[in-house]
Amino acid sequence: MFEMTIAIRHIRSRRRQTFFSVIAVALAVAIIIISMSMLSGFMKNIIDVTVENQAHITVSPREDEDFIFLYHGLENYIRKQEGVIAVSSYYQGEAALQYRHNAEGVALFGVNPEDEDRVVQKEKDMIAGDFGSLDLPGRYMVIGSKLARNLDVDIGDTVTAQFPGSAPADFKISGIIQTGTQADETAAYANLKRVQDFYNAGDIITGMGIRVSDIYAANTLANKIDREADYDAVSWMEQNSEILDLIETQSQFVLIFYILIFAISGFGIANILIMIVMEKVGEIGMLMAMGVPRKSILFIFLLEACILGMAGVMIGSALGYVSALFLASYSIPIPPEMYFGMDHLPILIVPENFIIAGIFAMAIITMAGIYPARRASKMNPVEAIHSV
Amino acid sequence: MSDEKIIQITNLTRIYVDGVEIRALDGVELDIEKGEFLAIVGPSGSGKSTLLNLIGILDTPTSGTILLKGIDVTKMSDKERSRIRNQELGFIFQYHHLLPDFNALENVMMPLLINGMKTSKAREKAREMLEEVGLGDRLYHRSNQLSGGQNQRVAVARALVNNPSIVIGDEPTGNLDSKSSDNIYELLRKLNREHNQTFILVTHDERMAAKTDRIIRLVDGKVVEDSRKV
Numbered sequence: 001m002f003e004m005t006i007a008i009r010h011i012r013s014r015r016r017q018t019f020f021s022v023i024a025v026a027l028a029v030a031i032i033i034i035s036m037s038m039l040s041g042f043m044k045n046i047i048d049v050t051v052e053n054q055a056h057i058t059v060s061p062r063e064d065e066d067f068i069f070l071y072h073g074l075e076n077y078i079r080k081q082e083g084v085i086a087v088s089s090y091y092q093g094e095a096a097l098q099y100r101h102n103a104e105g106v107a108l109f110g111v112n113p114e115d116e117d118r119v120v121q122k123e124k125d126m127i128a129g130d131f132g133s134l135d136l137p138g139r140y141m142v143i144g145s146k147l148a149r150n151l152d153v154d155i156g157d158t159v160t161a162q163f164p165g166s167a168p169a170d171f172k173i174s175g176i177i178q179t180g181t182q183a184d185e186t187a188a189y190a191n192l193k194r195v196q197d198f199y200n201a202g203d204i205i206t207g208m209g210i211r212v213s214d215i216y217a218a219n220t221l222a223n224k225i226d227r228e229a230d231y232d233a234v235s236w237m238e239q240n241s242e243i244l245d246l247i248e249t250q251s252q253f254v255l256i257f258y259i260l261i262f263a264i265s266g267f268g269i270a271n272i273l274i275m276i277v278m279e280k281v282g283e284i285g286m287l288m289a290m291g292v293p294r295k296s297i298l299f300i301f302l303l304e305a306c307i308l309g310m311a312g313v314m315i316g317s318a319l320g321y322v323s324a325l326f327l328a329s330y331s332i333p334i335p336p337e338m339y340f341g342m343d344h345l346p347i348l349i350v351p352e353n354f355i356i357a358g359i360f361a362m363a364i365i366t367m368a369g370i371y372p373a374r375r376a377s378k379m380n381p382v383e384a385i386h387s388v
Numbered sequence: 389m390s391d392e393k394i395i396q397i398t399n400l401t402r403i404y405v406d407g408v409e410i411r412a413l414d415g416v417e418l419d420i421e422k423g424e425f426l427a428i429v430g431p432s433g434s435g436k437s438t439l440l441n442l443i444g445i446l447d448t449p450t451s452g453t454i455l456l457k458g459i460d461v462t463k464m465s466d467k468e469r470s471r472i473r474n475q476e477l478g479f480i481f482q483y484h485h486l487l488p489d490f491n492a493l494e495n496v497m498m499p500l501l502i503n504g505m506k507t508s509k510a511r512e513k514a515r516e517m518l519e520e521v522g523l524g525d526r527l528y529h530r531s532n533q534l535s536g537g538q539n540q541r542v543a544v545a546r547a548l549v550n551n552p553s554i555v556i557g558d559e560p561t562g563n564l565d566s567k568s569s570d571n572i573y574e575l576l577r578k579l580n581r582e583h584n585q586t587f588i589l590v591t592h593d594e595r596m597a598a599k600t601d602r603i604i605r606l607v608d609g610k611v612v613e614d615s616r617k618v
Binding site for chain 1: 446467472474475477483488490499501
């Protein structure tokens with residue numbers, strides 16, 4: 001491999017330029033890794049918030065119906081599906097809650113607290129009381145934290161639920177929940193049976209939440225339920241398609257910046273290679289006279305680009321890793337209203353980002369090497385030798 | 389000297405088109421035998437370098453053929469030409485063209501490595517070759533640490549290390565003082581005798597040309613004199 005030997009010597013003979021061009025690549029790689037780590041952290045955070053506070057799959061009544069009538073059979077069918085961890089049936093209705101002179105419109109959910117907790121993990125969001133209390137005999141209610149503040153109620157207070165056509169019913173507040181989402185202001189939970197009674201409904205439900213083991217397989221299962229059971233099943237991805245699309249669009253936008261950043265470092269590499277080629281004209285001619293084919297000349301200079309790129313990628317990855325760690329530990333505050341409830345800069349360090357940034361950088365840098373390498377390989381040996 | 393014809397040149401013409409048409413070589417006919425030590429002479433622009441570049445297959449003729457050991461080299465691919473340059477031809481130019489990032493030994497090893505020889509074996513052969521040109525004590529010096537004459541000796545060692553059948557020298561002593569020049573000439577002469585390789589030198593140094601066995605004089609791209617010493 002005399003090509004490799006020559007390539008390494010060329011690079012070593014220009015230490016200073018090599019240093020600066022490698023640093024340029026390293027900085028580009030580091031910046032991109034940090035940026036990707038932020039985007040990954042952001043994405044993961046949004047998904048986490050979404051999948052924790054939402055059922056992974058929501059089953060709704062058939063198109064022309066308002067309720068799921070014989071829901072026990074459907075529940076059994078879904079429980080048998082692969083990857084299903086928990087199923088929670090609920091009856092959702094509208095109601096007004098009144099406490100003294102305060103009244104608020106709410107979305108009233110009738111649930112089996114144990115099932116509901118397994119699907120959306122309510123218990124860990126409780127800031128007062130517990131979610132399991134809804135199973136106690138009697139009428140108990142868990143409400144969102146903002147709703148509690150608006151009604152000015154606390155644990156132990158009794159609120160009155162009202163709905164046209166239903167008899168007003170008293171519920172005792174047994175818990176307050178805070179999820180960090182809109183639901184804190186609008187949601188109230190009570191036992192399924194009591195809510196069905198309140199609405200004068202039989203043993204019917206308005207929906208079903210499902211938790212699955214692989215959140216990215218939710219779409220597939222949702223489609224299967226849709227097809228086989230003929231109920232409208234929607235995955236968290238479809239429900240949040242707007243946010244996910246937004247992130248997707250942003251990723252594509254960011255990609256343009258990545259390409260530009262890499263292009264800048266690519267020019268740096270092209271520059272040093274052009275300098276080497278210009279300086280080595282006579283040498284290239286002599287190599288040809290010694291019997292080095294044009295292809296090998298091309299290869300030598302492409303190798304040089306790859307070596308410089310590789311050094312840059314390695315240093316840049318290390319730099320990016322350390323910087324990302326630093327940013328993650330420093331926990332830089334950001335306004336939560338603008339960032340879906342995140343209060344600090346989310347950083348997620350994943351190996352894929354390093355691999356993608358590395359491959360991307362190498363591809364662009366190799367491309368940057370093509371022009372000078374081709375120039376070297378197309379030289380006329382006679383002219384090259386006599387140019388000195 | 390054997391009668392084996394190592395180079396047969398037939399009706400060789402090279403025309404450069406650079407705004408105007410320049411006929412650098414015009415129907416040259418020439419046979420060169422194995423082991424010959426000859427000089428190509430002529431005034432500037434007579435085509436002697438062009439002829440040498442064509443024999444060295446660094447350039448392609450406009451028409452005519454060159455047979456090296458009976459094989460037409462004018463229509464070969466770059467890969468085949470490169471292989472022949474590596475294995476059958478050795479080049480010495482006016483400027484030594486040593487690779488500045490490599491020491492003397494590594495420079496001489498290079499043609500062997502290009503030919504795919506193992507590094508350890510190439511190093512051994514290159515060392516022997518450098519000793520033969522009298523530079524056994526300068527193996528690890530780089531070009532900028534050697535004198536003009538020493539550099540040219542390294543270049544000679546590099547040209548001969550692959551044991552080529554033809555050694556081509558384009559003003560090989562043109563950049564040296566007369567003492568170094570004589571030394572290089574003597575060296576080439578010695579190597580020619582010992583290895584029975586064909587040496588073709590282009591020079592405008594009549595004094596040096598006079599010491600060769602055969603002089604080919606070119607004027608305006610045509611052979612006007614072909615004289616052998618007897």
